[in-house]
Amino acid sequence: xxxxxxxxxxxxxxxxxxxxxxxxxxxxxxxxxxxxxxxxxxxxxxxxxxxxxxxxxxxxxxxxxxxxxxxxxxxxxxxxxxxxxxxxxxxxxxxxxxxxxxxxxxxxxxxxxxxxxxxxxxxxxxxxxxxxxxxxxxxxxxxxxxxxxxxxxxxxxxxxxxxxxxxxxxxxxxxxxxxxxxxxxxxxxxxxxxxxxxxxxxxxxxxxxxxxxxxxxxxxxxxxxxxxxxxxxxxxxxxxxxxxxxxxxxxxxxxxxxxxxxxxxxxxxxxxxxxxxxxxxxxxxxxxxxxxxxxxxxxxxxxxx
Amino acid sequence: xxxxxxxxxxxxxxxxxxxxxxxxxxxxxxxxxxxxxxxxxxxxxxxxxxxxxxxxxxxxxxxxxxxxxxxxxxxxxxxxxxxxxxxxxxxxxxxxxxxxxxxxxxxxxxxxxxxxxxxxxxxxxxxxxxxxxxxxxxxxxxxxxxxxxxxxxxxxxxxxxxxxxxxxxxxxxxxxxxxxxxxxxxxxxxxxxxxxxxxxxxxxxxxxxxxxxxxxxxxxxxxxxxxxxxxxxxxxxxxxxxxxxxxxxxxxxxxxxxxxxxxxxxxxxxxxxxxxxxxxxxxxxxxxxxxxxxxxxxxxxxxxxxxxxxxxxxxxxxxxxxxxxxxxxxxxxxxxxxxxxxxxxxxxxxxxxxxxxxxxxx
Numbered sequence: 001x002x003x004x005x006x007x008x009x010x011x012x013x014x015x016x017x018x019x020x021x022x023x024x025x026x027x028x029x030x031x032x033x034x035x036x037x038x039x040x041x042x043x044x045x046x047x048x049x050x051x052x053x054x055x056x057x058x059x060x061x062x063x064x065x066x067x068x069x070x071x072x073x074x075x076x077x078x079x080x081x082x083x084x085x086x087x088x089x090x091x092x093x094x095x096x097x098x099x100x101x102x103x104x105x106x107x108x109x110x111x112x113x114x115x116x117x118x119x120x121x122x123x124x125x126x127x128x129x130x131x132x133x134x135x136x137x138x139x140x141x142x143x144x145x146x147x148x149x150x151x152x153x154x155x156x157x158x159x160x161x162x163x164x165x166x167x168x169x170x171x172x173x174x175x176x177x178x179x180x181x182x183x184x185x186x187x188x189x190x191x192x193x194x195x196x197x198x199x200x201x202x203x204x205x206x207x208x209x210x211x212x213x214x215x216x217x218x219x220x221x222x223x224x225x226x227x228x229x230x231x232x233x234x235x236x237x238x239x240x241x242x243x244x245x246x247x248x249x250x251x252x253x254x255x256x257x258x259x260x261x262x263x264x265x266x267x268x269x270x271x272x273x274x275x276x277x278x279x280x281x282x283x284x285x286x287x288x289x290x291x292x293x294x295x296x297x298x299x300x301x302x303x304x305x
Numbered sequence: 306x307x308x309x310x311x312x313x314x315x316x317x318x319x320x321x322x323x324x325x326x327x328x329x330x331x332x333x334x335x336x337x338x339x340x341x342x343x344x345x346x347x348x349x350x351x352x353x354x355x356x357x358x359x360x361x362x363x364x365x366x367x368x369x370x371x372x373x374x375x376x377x378x379x380x381x382x383x384x385x386x387x388x389x390x391x392x393x394x395x396x397x398x399x400x401x402x403x404x405x406x407x408x409x410x411x412x413x414x415x416x417x418x419x420x421x422x423x424x425x426x427x428x429x430x431x432x433x434x435x436x437x438x439x440x441x442x443x444x445x446x447x448x449x450x451x452x453x454x455x456x457x458x459x460x461x462x463x464x465x466x467x468x469x470x471x472x473x474x475x476x477x478x479x480x481x482x483x484x485x486x487x488x489x490x491x492x493x494x495x496x497x498x499x500x501x502x503x504x505x506x507x508x509x510x511x512x513x514x515x516x517x518x519x520x521x522x523x524x525x526x527x528x529x530x531x532x533x534x535x536x537x538x539x540x541x542x543x544x545x546x547x548x549x550x551x552x553x554x555x556x557x558x559x560x561x562x563x564x565x566x567x568x569x570x571x572x573x574x575x576x577x578x579x580x581x582x583x584x585x586x587x588x589x590x591x592x593x594x595x596x597x598x599x600x601x602x603x604x605x606x607x608x609x610x611x612x613x614x615x616x617x618x619x620x621x622x623x624x625x626x627x628x629x630x631x632x633x634x635x636x637x638x639x640x641x642x643x644x645x646x647x648x649x650x651x652x653x654x655x656x657x658x659x660x661x662x663x664x665x666x667x
Contacts (some may be wrong), residue, residue: 021342021349041342048341052335056362086455102474152583156525194583199360203330206338206356209365248573250581250611253436 009017018047018074032061032224033069034217042208043070052166052187054151054202057210059192060254067147067188076186079145081134083154091162093171095131104129125175135165142169142185153190156198163201213255215242221255229262236273236303237262241285243302249291261283275299310336311535316375317358323371324558325364331357339353348377354603421461422654425627427507434510438548440654441514447665448523449589451493451617462487492526493617495519495664496585498575500594501531501559502566508624508651509562512593514656517543517551517654519664528584530572534562536578566597568637569604585615588665591660592650593622596637606640618667622651622660 018024024047025040029100035043043066046053055063070079081092101124108120138146148162165171166187170180189205191197215238222234229237238258247250253261264284270277278299284290297303314332321327338353351372359368421429421437429437437533458468465486473481497516501509502536516529520543524653531537558561572592576585590612598605613619621641627650633642642648647663 037348038352038355041349042356045338045353049334049337098471098474184610192582193362193578196361198325202360203328203334206334207359207361208356209362261418276418 001016008166009036011024011204018044020044024073027073028066028069029224031069031072033065033073034224035066035069035211035220036213036217038067039066039208039210042206046188047084047186050184050190052205054191054197054205054207055210056191056193056207058212058252058254060212060256061212062255063210064147064149065192067145069266070186070188071145074143074145077141078147079117079134079141080136080145080147080149080183083158085153085155085304087154087158089135089158092135092158093133094173096125096137097129097131101129102236110279127176129286130173130176135162136171136179138185138187139165139169139171139179139181143183145186145188146215148187148189150192151189151201152193152195153196157202159198163198163204166204174253212245212252214250215239216253218242222258224264225259230271233273234262235272237265237297240302241276244285244295245299247294249286249294250288251286251291254289257285265286273303275303278303313339313350315345316371319355320358320368320371323367324368325358326459326593327358328359333584350376366602370567388485414464422658425624425652426511426654427624427652430632435512437654438514440503441511441518444515444518444654444658444661446522446661447520447652448526448637449493449495449665451488453489453491453589455489456486457489459485459487475641493667494525494588494600495527496580496586496590496616497525497527497529498572498590498594499529499531499591500563500566500568500592501533501562502597503563504566504595505593507561508593509626511657512622512651513539513543513555515550515660517548519661520544521546526586528579530575530579531555531559531561532568532575533559534564534571536571536574537561538579560638566594566599568594568596568598568604569600569608572608572612576615580612580615585612587617588615589618589620589664590616590663591620591622594637595623596621596635596641597627598635598637598640602636602640605637606644607636609641613646618646618651619644620663621645622659623651624648624650627652627656 005097018027021037021041021044024044025037027036028035028040045051055066057063061283067080068078100242104122104124108123119135132140134146138144151159151162154162158220167183168180170178172178189201212218217236218238218241221233222229226234239259241253243259261281261284264281265273265277267276268281279296282295286295313336317327317332317335330507333356333618337613342349343355344350354372355365357370359365362545378583419598421433421440424433426434426437431645448581456465458465462485465484468484468486469481472484475533497519499505499509499512499516506514509615517538520527520529520540527540528538529540529543531539539555539558539561542558543551545551567632579585596605609619623633626633626648633639633648649663650658651660
């Protein structure tokens with residue numbers, strides 16, 4: 001357990017030092033993440049109540065980057081667990097370093113022939129042969145931010161396992177004993193809703209659905225994240241993307257795509273978005289051919305201010 | 306409980322009546338959340354409740370309604386929608402007596418059962434319907450399988466280097482038996498979309514029973530939605546074992562029984578919300594509809610094309626196909642026909658059994 005650098009979000013008693021939702025929003029803003037009122041409130045509640053935060057929403061609305069922003073704002077480590085089909089506890093929790101254990105045995109064999117059997121066996125299951133995976137790391141290094149990304153990709157059994165860890169914030173390793181987090185880590189779960197997350201897990205969490213931001217806030221996001229982009233270009237790009245979202249596309253562009261587009265235009269040295277540059281860089285925003293075709297047809301209307 | 310807490314708990318109860326899955330621990334979390342915020346600020350109470358009591362994007366609209374009604378006292382905004390069952394538009398559960406067929410006696414011999422199996426479910430009397438409901442229990446759906454990504458230990462297949470080495474390490478490096486692995490199979494997802502609009506009314510009950518049988522056989526890999534003027538997921542209701550209870554639950558959650566049809570639009574909603582995200586990917590999708598599209602059928606065709614691109618197999622069940630002299634000429638069916646893998650009949654128990662075979666072989 002680290003004692004020296006505890007980050008600035010907990011004081012000596014382990015109580016959150018962020019006093020209100022507005023304060024959290026301010027901290028996040030300093031890192032370049034602009035949270036709406038709802039998200040800031042829910043995020044603050046997650047800190048204050050030590051509850052995991054379950055974020056759902058369209059792809060590219062900043063679910064994953066919120067965890068990074070919280071970690072940066074509160075000066076904590078971000079520990080990320082990417083879920084996938086077939087992930088199991090040994091990839092999330094811990095594993096024993098088998099080759100090193102074998103090496104250790106060989107060394108014992110070579111150096112001392114009279115070592116007591118029990119001693120040797122005991123030395124095999126030592127901390128140094130333990131490979132900490134993200135969840136265990138988060139518990140041991142807490143305060144930290146644990147990001148469980150795309151939980152909907154994991155299997156049901158993994159969800160049940162996660163639920164258990166998230167309700168007690170402790171893990172039992174048979175050979176070592178129980179490891180409890182002194183301060184519960186801040187847990188952020190994200191889901192793209194490819195599958196309904198089990199209700200028991202949802203009940204454990206605070207839930208928030210992230211929508212696409214409004215025009216003013218999205219422009220602000222572009223301006224904060226990409227200070228090099230001119231105000232005029234930022235506004236044009238954002239306005240066009242917002243119009244695209246109303247077009248019923250197969251994959252409506254998210255904030256991530258807005259930023260990509262602005263970045264692409266900036267790299268090309270454009271300071272105004274006109275039909276030619278837009279047509280040439282559409283690939284940064286739209287990822288389906290059908291969408292590109294549709295938007296290209298109505299590009300001049302889309303760009304009209 | 307203090308007075309403000311009572312008011313908040315009352316709000317939670319109102320939400321439960323409006324159909325949200327509000328449980329005691331959620332209410333507890335809600336009260337905790339409000340306590341750590343400012344209970345006098347409407348926005349704080351609003352966000353605390355939304356985070357603690359909602360469990361999906363579908364809940365938020367209802368949450369907003371109830372919130373407005375409860376905290377602004379505006380009762381006209383319509384609290385408690387949908388939850389009260391509307392008997393007149395519910396699926397026929399096959400219980401009530403049929404007056405026109407006073408003393409209809411039922412001879413359940415093998416031959417009548419066989420006849421019943423082939424009769425159009427829309428033309429059955431109440432007694433026959435009840436008997437048919439029992440016969441649904443005889444359907445034996447089989448889950449289609451797909452190749453899994455993971456490999457499993459096996460006694461044949463390709464060599465498994467890791468397990469072989471580990472086994473040899475266990476014998477201190479002595480050469481040992483070679484281990485093998487092979488790809489396993491997993492159940493392929495089946496998605497059933499049931500049209501519950503007015504024109505499909507005589508079949509909705511039977512189709513839901515069919516879906517119930519399928520869900521019971523593979524609760525984890527079958528998803529059922531009803532389509533009409535809107536999309537409703539009825540899988541949780543159909544996971545109840547007792548068919549009558551399950552159907553009644555499904556009847557409670559579906560708001561648009563025997564309404565109009567907006568097939569294209571609702572299919573689009575399905576694809577946007579569920580299909581493209583993964584529910585339809587590599588799945589066997591069964592659309593149960595007569596293809597009766599009121600508006601322009603081109604949207605329907607475009608959505609079916611999208612669906613065909615995502616799904617492993619698209620099966621269209623049309624009750625009218627089993628009738629003599631049926632020709633697929635309606636605009637809706639014409640629009641979807643190029644994108645279908647199978648067009649099957651779905652008017653009798655025998656045809657349902659055939660559908661199950663088509664799904665199992667997919």
